[in-house]
Amino acid sequence: MNYLQYTFPAAPDLQEILVALLGDLPFDTFEEGSENLMAFVPMPADVAALSAEVQAIVEPLGWGFRSGIPYQNWNVIWESNFQPITVGDFCGVRADFHAPMEGVQHEIIINPKMAFGTGHHETTHMVMQLMADLDFREKRVFDFGCGTGILAILAAKLGAVAIDAVDIEPPSFENTLENAKINGVSDAVHALLGDLSVVEGSGYDIILANINRGVILDAFPTLHQKLKQGGILLISGILKTDRDLVLAEALQHGFSPVQTLEKGNWLAVRLH
Known part of the structure; x- marks a missing residue:
């Protein structure tokens, strides 16, 4: 391409x-x-x-x-710049050409190609931090805007039994399939190409949405509908300057903020 x-x-x-x-x-x-x-x-x-x-x-x-x-030749760029990262001792992320990581509970192998999500960006890093505090065992998860599939893969490694991962970009869809296979979680991660309309599932225990402010604001009503009673929504891709706007919209659509993280200019929020 x-x-x-x-x-x-x-x-x-x-x-x-x-x-x-x-x-x-x-x-x-x-x-x-x-x-x-x-x-x-x-x-x-x-x-x-x-x-x-x-x-x-x-x-x-x-x-x-x-x-x-x-x-x-995108591969030349990311292979020359991609360095392994860690989220404390909770999780490590590396490419397949790096040596296995030590001292982390969970290791994820990501070959990003042209998709977003390696853990390097503040938004992805913060969502992974929030995920560390949740119980994913036997849970149904929806990853909205999956990029490389990194969050869906982490959910599977944390014990989620079924993860629907959707992205509107074909390279992201293909990359999620590839990375899920590399990490041995293809049975749990179901990749979908398209927008919210292609996701037929509902009653999700946990929804992950690391996209951008505009998409999240538009999606709040549908995400609330797809989340089971008492479920958890993690959002990021939001600038700190948009905090009040996003939280006000979240409240209007039935969500309550429980925890916020900040890193650089970015914000991540846990909503119930």
């Missing part, structure tokens, strides 16, 4: 904000650097139209970008 690369000159503390602003566009992956943010998207049919959408977002804020350039 051919990809288009956009480069945004921005300091590291601004890159997280930029990722959130671009979250509704069809970018598969963001690569943060010391001076630039790189964004990758499957080659669109209309490059000019996408560039116009990007410009409409960044120009009013005084940000620029370098026009998209064709990029094909």
Whole structure:
């Protein structure tokens, strides 16, 4: 698959904000650097139209970008930059070309390709932290916006018996299938391609939603419907500046915040 690369000159503390602003566009992956943010998207049919959408977002804020350039060898980028990470002694995440990890309760192998979710980003890291406090044994789980499948895989390793993992992007769907197989949890992880409408299940014990503010706000009514009475919803992909807005919407749709975590500019919330 051919990809288009956009480069945004921005300091590291601004890159997280930029990722959130671009979250509704069809970018598969963001690569943060010391001076630039790189964004990758499957080659669109209309490059000019996408560039116009990007410009409409960044120009009013005084940000620029370098026009998209064709990029094909994504593997070279992630293999050269991907480093194993740990979430305390709870969980470790590595690629298949790294040595097995020691000193962690659970090890996840992720080959991200063009999908989001390696544990490096603050949002994924915080959801994994919140998951450490939950009992997943014999639970039914829904991973909304699964990316690489990392959260669904962790849920399976924690004892969940059935996990529906959905993503609207074909590379994420394919990557979830691949990573579930690598981690030996294919029987528990059921990957779906599409939006919420393709998910027929309901009565989930736990729902994981690490996406972005806009998608989460729109999905609150459906997520509440799909969550069983007394179930738990973990959300992230939310900037700290959007805390009040998101929590107000959550309350309006029947959720109650129980715990919040902050990391960098990002927020993660446990809701009941």
